[in-house]
Amino acid sequence: MEEKAYSSLLNVEDVTVSFEGRAVLRGVSLQLRDGELVSLLGASGGGKTTLFNVVSGLLVPDAGRVLLRGRDITGATGHVSYMMQKDLLLESMRVADNVGLPLRLRGASKAQARAEAVALLPDFGLAGAAQLWPSQLSGGMRQRAALARTYLASRDVLLLDEPFSALDAFTKADMHRWFMATQRRLGLSVLFVTHDIDEAALLSDRILVVKEGLIAGYVPVTRPGNAGDASAAGV
Amino acid sequence: MKRFAKNYLPAIVAVLAVLVLWQVLATSGAVPSYMLPSPAKVLAVFPAEGQLLWSHSLVTLEEAALGLAAGVALGFAFAVLMDAFDVLRRAIYPLLVLSQTVPVVAIAPLLVLWLGYDITPKVVLVALVTFFPIAVGLLQGFQSVDPDEVNLMRAMGASRWQVFRFVKIPGALPEFFSGLRIAVAYAVVGAVISEWLGGFNGLGVYMTRVQKAFAFDRMFAVIFVISAISLLLMLLVGLVERKSMPWRSARQEKE
Missing domain, CATH: 3.40.50.300 (P-loop containing nucleotide triphosphate hydrolases)
Incomplete structure (x- = not known):
């Protein structure tokens, strides 16, 4: 190599x-x-x-x-950015807000964070899932959402x-x-x-x-x- | 509609059965009718006394609402402090539990002596009785949050306030609302009890007056009013609860 x-x-x-x-x-x-x-x-x-x-x-x-x-x-x-074995999605936030959370922690507005997250979702096989709650996702979708969030936390x-x-x-x-x-x-x-x-x-x-x-x-x-x-x- | 029938029909039937049994018992002569007026007789009080009951209810509701607001604010502050500082939790929690062994009826006369006959002692009493379920419920809720969620938030660079806002508060909402549902019932009862012991207006004052007149039908009428108010408030809490936690109903829909 x-x-x-x-x-x-x-x-x-x-x-x-x-x-x-x-x-x-x-x-x-x-x-x-x-x-x-x-x-x-x-x-x-x-x-x-x-x-x-x-x-x-x-x-x-x-x-x-x-x-x-x-x-x-x-x-x-x-x-x-760190992703643990459990997906640790916050049940109280819709998928887009969960994924965009790292941006909000750095001071982005809710709308900004959400927009960036929504743009990223298709890359993680979650197109159309933005408005769902974590409890409505399958196990694989939850992991992908957690990965998308991890990706936004640090590229x-x-x-x-x-x-x-x-x-x-x-x-x-x-x-x-x-x-x-x-x-x-x-x-x-x-x-x-x-x-x-x-x-x-x-x-x-x-x-x-x-x-x-x-x-x-x-x-x-x-x-x-x-x-x-x-x-x-x-x- | 089918779901409504399945969920609520047994309770409605049970309540109706109790009312029917009561009506039969009261009209059969087994119990003297002046001591146990029939439900129909109690209802007959409302056309004449409705206006008066309404105005007294408003006073009681005002005391209950103000006291509840104070109790919730105080309970929230205590829960946050006890959650944030372990040493405070160890120090205060036993005191809180101990405070609950003091009966309300024992403090109420003291409050009247200290604070007078106006609204203040009532509001204070309601705050005292509602504070506990809120503080304990919220504290349990805060502590039930998955520590890994907190760690993850910290790894993402979240401040203490952000952890509180995004993880702790939403995580504690179910326990908060369980506490609040108990607290609203306590609030109404607390206000009525404090009115018994001195005051000029309110359902408790009305109650002591009709008691002195041996007006059993009116006493039962005021009991009806008190439980109706408590029931409505608890339904209101349930409504607010569902509105504030839309993710919960989403889960139920899925199941």
């Missing part, structure tokens, strides 16, 4: 976190390049979610730092924490197909947590194996369309 063809988007450097004397992350470093999808694969309790909490700024690490395009964002929220880096694990097998397969196409088309840069090896192999450019608070292994992936097509994949 031509390492230099990528600009380095996100750098996690030597992050260490311990809770009550127990080391959860022991000097984790990783890089995410523009348009790349890197999976963090590992069993539950390996520290993946803690790492996400550090990268999103919710948790300040004991040591180490997080850089976004070379800028130190350690412990600062609002720079990268730079998306942290996805097992976003498809709660879906049934058929919906999951559909979502994988849709997500691969969308990630390429929009050039999304994604850190993706999963404990499903097949899912990691299917979606990722690279897989990092996380074990006991360390990056224990590195697996490059050749996904369909990746070989010789690296530049088209998102740079």
